[in-house]
Amino acid sequence: xxxxxxxxNRAGIKARNPRSxxxxxxxxxxxxxxxxxxxxxxxxxxVQERTRRLQREESLTRAIQGTVSAIVIACDEEDTLLxxxxxxxxxxxxxxxxxxxxxxxxxxxxxxxxxxxxxxxxPERLGHDVGRSIGASIASGxxxxxxxxxxxxxxxxxAPFLIAIxxxxxxxxxxxxxxxxxxxxxxxxxxxxxxxxxxxxHPKLRSNSLTAVPHALSRKxxxxxxxxxxxxxxxxxxxxxxxxxxxxxQSSADVITRNRLRTGNTGIGNSLAALxxxxxxxxxxxxxxxxxxxxxxxxxxxxxxxxxxNA
Amino acid sequence: xxxxxxxxxxxSRPRTARVKKPDPWQIQQxxxxxxxxxxxxxxxxxxxxxxxxxANQVDPKSEIIVVVNGSTDGTDGxxxxxxxxxxxxPYALGHDVGRRVGAETARGNILLFLDADMRVPAxxxxxxxxAIxxxxxxxxxxxxxxxxxxxxxxxxLAKHTLNLMLQRPDLEGASMTAVPHALSRNxxxxxxxxxxxxxxxxxxxxxxRGMNVRRVHQVSAGKLxxxxxxxxxxxxLSSLxxxxxxxxxxxxxxxxxxxxxxPDLGRQRxxxxxx
Numbered sequence: 001x002x003x004x005x006x007x008x009n010r011a012g013i014k015a016r017n018p019r020s021x022x023x024x025x026x027x028x029x030x031x032x033x034x035x036x037x038x039x040x041x042x043x044x045x046x047v048q049e050r051t052r053r054l055q056r057e058e059s060l061t062r063a064i065q066g067t068v069s070a071i072v073i074a075c076d077e078e079d080t081l082l083x084x085x086x087x088x089x090x091x092x093x094x095x096x097x098x099x100x101x102x103x104x105x106x107x108x109x110x111x112x113x114x115x116x117x118x119x120x121x122x123p124e125r126l127g128h129d130v131g132r133s134i135g136a137s138i139a140s141g142x143x144x145x146x147x148x149x150x151x152x153x154x155x156x157x158x159a160p161f162l163i164a165i166x167x168x169x170x171x172x173x174x175x176x177x178x179x180x181x182x183x184x185x186x187x188x189x190x191x192x193x194x195x196x197x198x199x200x201x202h203p204k205l206r207s208n209s210l211t212a213v214p215h216a217l218s219r220k221x222x223x224x225x226x227x228x229x230x231x232x233x234x235x236x237x238x239x240x241x242x243x244x245x246x247x248x249x250q251s252s253a254d255v256i257t258r259n260r261l262r263t264g265n266t267g268i269g270n271s272l273a274a275l276x277x278x279x280x281x282x283x284x285x286x287x288x289x290x291x292x293x294x295x296x297x298x299x300x301x302x303x304x305x306x307x308x309x310n311a
Numbered sequence: 312x313x314x315x316x317x318x319x320x321x322x323s324r325p326r327t328a329r330v331k332k333p334d335p336w337q338i339q340q341x342x343x344x345x346x347x348x349x350x351x352x353x354x355x356x357x358x359x360x361x362x363x364x365x366a367n368q369v370d371p372k373s374e375i376i377v378v379v380n381g382s383t384d385g386t387d388g389x390x391x392x393x394x395x396x397x398x399x400x401p402y403a404l405g406h407d408v409g410r411r412v413g414a415e416t417a418r419g420n421i422l423l424f425l426d427a428d429m430r431v432p433a434x435x436x437x438x439x440x441x442a443i444x445x446x447x448x449x450x451x452x453x454x455x456x457x458x459x460x461x462x463x464x465x466x467x468l469a470k471h472t473l474n475l476m477l478q479r480p481d482l483e484g485a486s487m488t489a490v491p492h493a494l495s496r497n498x499x500x501x502x503x504x505x506x507x508x509x510x511x512x513x514x515x516x517x518x519x520r521g522m523n524v525r526r527v528h529q530v531s532a533g534k535l536x537x538x539x540x541x542x543x544x545x546x547x548l549s550s551l552x553x554x555x556x557x558x559x560x561x562x563x564x565x566x567x568x569x570x571x572x573x574p575d576l577g578r579q580r581x582x583x584x585x586x
Contacts, residue, residue, distance in 0.1 A: 127578030137586035184458035227586035278573025297554030302405025
């Protein structure tokens with residue numbers, strides 16, 4: 001009689017090969033440790049990144065109804081200016097306006113070599129953001145796109161700004177939220193920008209602001225704000241919200257990482273931070289003068305609010 | 312009828328004396344107080360006695376002033392029962408107004424402000440009093456609110472930003488909006504009674520006028536706000552607090568000039584005037 005081997009060993013595990021002579025120990029399946037589930041902010045960023053990538057890929061294929069003026073502010077940026085202009089040339093532009101101020105390098109020569117560019121050249125430095133006002137004052141397009149000459153942004157990432165304005169937005173801001181740390185590690189400038197948006201009743205804009213490029217404005221925005229206030233970007237931001245223009249931050253162009261790679265800087269210098277603080281105070285002063293000190297935040301009499309809350 | 316098994320009830324049985332309730336403990340009010348503890352209150356009968364108990368332990372030379380306003384639940388009776396100096400209003404005074412009213416009658420050189428709905432142990436409160444005694448003018452609660460998130464609560468943001476504008480980023484999110492905090496009589500004088508009703512404004516004035524303003528001790532005060540209809544994208548109380556912070560900003564730009572004395576780094580503004 002053939003003695004049948006036990007199908008199961010002592011551990012109760014069904015033996016693979018009943019003929020094998022040794023006891024088959026239970027095989028511990030070594031599972032690869034599961035990748036830690038990303039945190040909620042990280043998951044949010046991943047979804048945003050995917051959405052942005054899809055938007056970018058289809059952005060260049062969409063036709064834009066309005067005419068576009070691109071305004072490039074540059075000063076001593078010969079390394080990057082050519083790339084910036086090359087990317088802009090891939091967009092459907094009416095005109096490209098380059099404002100050079102106080103350049104001591106080859107920037108002027110580089111721009112001269114390119115065709116079809118409106119060049120304004122100032123031997124002396126104009127100061128921060130003044131070039132934006134000058135460029136805006138001579139631009140004739142329906143849509144104005146502002147970029148800096150120091151950080152080349154691919155055309156795919158610039159196109160969404162144009163599309164947003166074309167579809168009715170007045171101010172298309174760059175959404176830098178994906179690159180920001182938690183609040184406790186945010187710098188003073190980020191907090192100022194967030195506070196301005198909250199104070200004006202638009203907390204959803206978070207810390208996105210006209211201080212950052214790239215951004216785009218509609219012709220209506222220029223007519224409402226004028227060009228002068230564009231030299232003090234927080235003031236332009238406050239006035240845009242004050243006048244009820246449609247302000248959104250629907251697309252993200254990664255200028256943060258690119259700039260960090262280029263300069264090794266991870267923060268803003270002290271003098272620039274002080275300038276931006278002054279700009280924000282100027283912005284508040286302006287809208288408080290035109291409006292009121294509390295800017296539409298509740299005027300509900302303190303006693304009524306207390307009664308309502310504590311009843 | 313035979314004998315009853317139980318004695319017949321005697322109507323003339325003498326009534327035993329009822330057990331007397333013990334006298335309610337009394338706050339030790341000092342005749343010449345050095346410390347004035349000010350507690351605005353509306354409907355806080357479940358916590359006011361505990362708060363008074365702790366306040367009573369803070370300092371022997373103290374007075375305790377409770378400003379009961381718009382109360383319907385007997386908070387005022389409880390305060391009076393335990394010997395607090397009571398200022399009673401039948402209507403609600405409004406957020407932070409009770410602090411002013413209490414401060415106006417305070418006699419001490421050190422003013423400590425508390426809330427009636429949160430019991431804070433006396434040993435924590437003593438830090439604030441001691442700081443004022445040692446020369447601080449405004450002793451703040453070292454609590455900045457929840458900050459380990461991508462987007463902070465608008466009030467937390469406002470507090471941090473105001474301190475930034477006042478060139479005091481070291482204060483982080485500490486604010487006279489929160490209690491407990493303490494003031495010196497000198498600070499009270501500099502700030503003025505009217506501004507005491509708008510805590511961020513009081514803070515802006517204190518710092519700008521060179522008062523010694525410090526964070527001294529952390530008392531975690533995270534209170535949950537009930538969900539309410541929103542104004543300008545935020546709930547009404549947050550909107551009020553943000554409006555208060557904007558009044559402080561308004562004062563600051565009036566006082567220091569449109570850019571608050573910050574540099575313009577050589578902007579050629581006349582080049583763009585009228586564009």
